[in-house]
Amino acid sequence: MTLTGINKGTVVRVLQIRHDKETSQRLAELGLHLGSLVQVLSRAGQDPLLLDVKGARLALSRHLADGLVVRALGEDPTTQGKRRRLRRRRAQGA
Amino acid sequence: MRTVSKTVTKHDPDAGARTTSRHTKQGNLRVALIGNPNTGKSTVFNHLTGSHQHVGNWPGKTVEKKEGFCRRDGAEIQFVDLPGAYSLTAYSLEEVVSRDYLLDEKPDAIVVVVDAANLERNLYLVVQVLELNVPVILALNLFDVAVSRGIEIDIPALNERLGVRAVPTVAREGEGVDDLLDEILAVAHSLPGGEHGPQGRDFTPAAGSFCSPAPDFVLDYGEEIEAEIFPLERKIAQYPDVRGRFPQRWLAVKLLERDENVAGKLEGVRGGPALVAAGEEGADRIRARTGEDAENLLADRRYLWINGVVTDTVTKTGPEGPTLSDRIDRIVTHRYFGIPIFLFVMWAVFKLITDVSLPFVDWVDATVNGPIAAWARDLADAVGIDGTWGESLLVDGALAGVGNVLVFVPILVFLYVMLTLLEDSGYMARAAFVMDRLMHVLGLHGKSFLPLMVGFGCNVPAVYATRVLESRKDRLLTGLLLPFVTCAARLPIYILLAAVFFPRRQSTVVFAMYLLSILFVIIVGIVLSRTLFRGKERFPFVMELPPYRLPSVRSVRIHTWERTAGFLRKAGTVILGCSMVIWFLLAVPVSGEGSFADTPIDDSLFAGLSETVSPVFAPAGYNSWELTGTLVTGFVAKEIVVSTMGQVYSSAGDTGDTADDESFGEDLREIGKGFAEAGGDAILTLPRIIGIDLVSAEEEQDTALEAAIRSDFEEASSGHGSLAAFAFMIFVLLYVPCMATVAAERHEFGTKWMWASIAINLSVAWTATVLVFQVGKLLGFS
Known part of the structure; x- marks a missing residue:
């Protein structure tokens, strides 16, 4: 499965990089390398994907995402839970 | 040793x-x-x-x-x-x-x-x-x-x-x-x-002389890779020519990565090619053993090692989940809201740069041509060159040239302030994200939209705005497209000619010029990205969206000053030089009774040269020396095209000295007052940005000039005046914008690309207008 087919909110591990050397090294310096963990933050229409990679936000074109073979590790439980907790905390503060 | x-x-x-x-x-x-x-x-x-x-x-x-x-x-x-x-x-x-x-x-x-x-x-x-x-x-x-x-x-x-x-x-x-x-x-x-x-x-x-303060840094790449690094290092040690130039372990890693830059450096060095070959063999062995490309594996091992360091030294206790930046991004990069928000931001930036800086531009212009010109004349008087060509050189040549440089300073200051705010706040990256798909068609980066937008105000700051693009290819391509964006200075020419030839459809014709401008940017963009820039495929889109940050005043100040000073140093000299050349052409008499620096424009070398060049425009229908001369001054600055028309079409062109005799102190007070007024005007234009017009503009009417222009076009095109005028407007739209833009291009892209840009503009403009005139004639337009 490539990164393009991954749903919003899902965390994946990069298993294989099907790009030429230059592209692979460019992706690596931005944190996308073999074995890296990536969360898809948004994917709208044909727009680039928005990713969370090692805490930074990356915009990645669909063409590049197509070349990344990944395995879904499931939705990041912390994101959902934390958001709920955060909302609760804010409600308490107010 | x-x-x-x-x-x-x-x-x-x-x-x-x-x-x-x-x-x-x-x-x-x-x-x-x-x-x-x-x-x-x-x-x-x-x-x-x-x-x-x-x-x-x-x-x-x-x-x-x-x-x-x-x-x-x-x-x-x-x-x-x-x-x-x-x-x-x-x-x-x-x-x-x-x-x-x-x-x-x-x-x-x-x-x-x-x-x-x-x-x-x-x-x-x-x-x-x-x-x-x-x-x-x-x-x-x-x-x-x-x-x-x-x-x-x-x-x-x-x-x-x-x-x-x-x-x-x-x-x-x-x-x-x-x-x-x-x-x-x-x-x-x-x-x-x-x-x-x-x-x-x-x-x-x-x-012996080398010693780092810390023990030599060694990252363990794991068994498969280390097994290749070690023999490579030993091989490197055999070649003293290589050994002294690079750190050995670093070089071994680069050889395994098949780094082309390193391979290039090793070419011609004794032992170099052998090492490059050994590196490739090593990389092949790694691939055979692990099934992965060496460079991918190396990146993976580096991150693995880094991950170990981070795990041991960094602890995170704060809340996770979406930050403020993420929440802003949900709106700003939204599928449907993204583009409207972006267009609004661009429009606000564009209005701020053009409208707010305009009063200051007028102030600079008035100050240089008013009090400072008067002082220069007084100075000429004092040293006894009053009324000679020396005074003309000083006032009409040098000082006018300085004025031509300085009028851009207010525009550039506002541009750089806005650019720094956009970049430092983090919005620029979002703009690229949102526009990427649209600009992709032109072979351009999403960020290219900003310079193109700024170009509608003035091409000069737009050339500098290409700096927001990371790759030189994107900067160059955008820079070559910019002159086709019709700047504010071209508007008065459209308005004047449309009023003369298309009085009933004036606004439609002017609007058509803007549409044509966009059309030509798209056409030339597609052609250039498929020809001159083919193969230099831009790097497929991947970029970081940095967290939003509040820009600091200090950073805005330093960037604005640095870049404006750069313009004055580099582009300023070119503009000054061009101004002097034009002054010289106007000063040399080739016919009539005028003497050097005191000759009517019709008798000058300028008119003579225009006469020689004008047949080139015969197939486009505007081959009189007056119209050609207008285009020549239009190269200096589009702002002076209309005033040149006034000069060449009136035989009684002597305006005389209008400078008042005021004391130095009064002049200074006037300059100060003018600046304060410019500031006031700038504030007055702010409401206009959201659509409220507090200052109404007045259009000057000059029926004698209009008649002269009409008859000249009719004569030059033998009865197809309107068509020739339309073609002329298209030429104004498409040919070299002005020498300041050319100077900026040379500053940013180098002399070679400056000439390339001039050549592209002139050939496209000439071809397009000849086509318009000839096809129009066939279709029976007059």
């Missing part, structure tokens, strides 16, 4: 000279700054060097080089700000510049500026710098952001793991910069040579 030092000198003839020159001043240290984009590296640099900065280009490169210095404890520390980069892979020009500097110039210390809130990714660059075996000081910048996110960094542990000295900094506030300087001095003094500063160092430990 001595042979090694000799080989260094042999292969880099400047190395010896550099080393000695470094010792002419005692305690003179050279320190380089490097870091990922968006880590605040420039802010750190600005705080370290203050106002002692110099901006230039790297020799022979189009990459900007920033240098500066500061004095501390009797030592002068010279800083070089290396271009921002995510790694040292040497694919982009910026990375090549940075890596070559670190390899060849061997600075005394390197400050790597990292984002403390995003340490893991940033360490990728740090590791690559450390592998070069240079003394590194880590500036943990944006430390306050890290703290606010609950990120704790065990600095002593980090120092030990990496063999560096890390200093927490908050460069925006200037915090930690003093500590950083202390560490720089401490590192430099721990080098051989002690208190008297560093010695020329060599990468070979055996050379």
Whole structure:
């Protein structure tokens, strides 16, 4: 499965990089390398994907995402839970 | 040992000279700054060097080089700000510049500026710098952001793991910069040579002179790769020519990565090609053994190692989940809201640059041509060249040229303020994200939209706005398209000609010019990206969206000043030169009774040359010398086209001296008052940006001029006046915008591309207008 087919909110591990050397090294310096963990933050229409990679936000074109073979590790439980907790905390503060 | 030092000198003839020159001043240290984009590296640099900065280009490169210095404890520390980069892979020009500097110039210390809130990714660059075996000081910048996110960094542990000295900094506030300087001095003094500063160092430990303050950095790449690194290192050690130039382990890794830049450097060096071949064999073996490309595996191992360091030294206690930046991004990069928001921001920027700077432009113009011109005449009077060509040269040549340069300053100041705000706030990256799909059609980057938009106001700042693009190819392509964007100065010409020839459809015709402008940008963009720029495929879109940040006044001030001063230095001289040439052409009489610098425009060399050139425009229907001459002055500046028409079409062109006899003090007061009024006008234009018009413009009518223009066009085109005028307007739209734009292009892209741009514009403009006129004639338009 490539990164393009991954749903919003899902965390994946990069298993294989099907790009030429230059592209692979460019992706690596931005944190996308073999074995890296990536969360898809948004994917709208044909727009680039928005990713969370090692805490930074990356915009990645669909063409590049197509070349990344990944395995879904499931939705990041912390994101959902934390958001709920955060909302609760804010409600308490107010 | 001595042979090694000799080989260094042999292969880099400047190395010896550099080393000695470094010792002419005692305690003179050279320190380089490097870091990922968006880590605040420039802010750190600005705080370290203050106002002692110099901006230039790297020799022979189009990459900007920033240098500066500061004095501390009797030592002068010279800083070089290396271009921002995510790694040292040497694919982009910026990375090549940075890596070559670190390899060849061997600075005394390197400050790597990292984002403390995003340490893991940033360490990728740090590791690559450390592998070069240079003394590194880590500036943990944006430390306050890290703290606010609950990120704790065990600095002593980090120092030990990496063999560096890390200093927490908050460069925006200037915090930690003093500590950083202390560490720089401490590192430099721990080098051989002690208190008297560093010695020329060599990468070979055996050379004796090299010694890093920390033990040599070694990253364990794991069994499969180490098994290839070790034999390669031994092979490198056999070739003294190679050994002295590069750190051995670093070179072995680069050979396994099949680094093309390194391979290029090894070409022609004894043993070089053999090493490159050995590296390729090694990479092949790794691939056969692991099923992965060596470079992918190396990247993976680096991150694995970094992950180990981060796990041991960084603890995160704060809440996770979406930050404020994420929440803003949900709206700003929204599928449907994104583009409207972007268009609104661009429109506001465009209006601010054009409308708000306009009163100041008028003020500069009035000041130079009013009081200052009067002073110049008084000066001419005082030295006794009153009424001679000397006075004309001074006032109409030199001073007018200075005026032509200075009128751009207010526009550029506003542009740079807006650009810095867009970039520093982080919005620019979102703009690129949102526009990427649309601009892709033109073979352009999403960010190219900004310069093109600015171009509708003025092409000159637009050329400078191409700096927001990272790749030179994107900058060049955008720069070549810019002149086709119709700037505000071309509008009065459309309005005048449309009023004369299409009185009932005036606004439709003017609007058509704007549509044609967009059409030509698209056509030329598609053609250029498929021809001249084919194969130079832009890097497929991947970019970081940095967290939103509040831009600092200091950063806006420094950037604006730096870039405006750059324009005055570089483009200013070209504009001044062109102004003088035009003055000379107008001053030399070729017929009639006028003398030098006192001749009617019809008798000048200018008219003579225009006469000679004008047949070129015969197929386009506007081949009179008056119209050609107008186009020539239009090259100087589109603003003066209409006034040139006034000059060439009126035989009683003598306007006489209008300057009042006022005292120096009164003049000064007038200038001050004018500036205050300009400020007032600028504020008045602000409501207009949201659609409220407080200042109404008045259009001047000149029926005699209109009649003269009409008859000239009718005559030149033998009865197809309107069609010829339409073609003329298209020529004005498409040909070289003005010498200031040309000067800016030369400043930004080099002389070769400046000429390319001129050639493209002239050929497209000529072809298009001839087609319009000839096809129009066939279709029966008059």
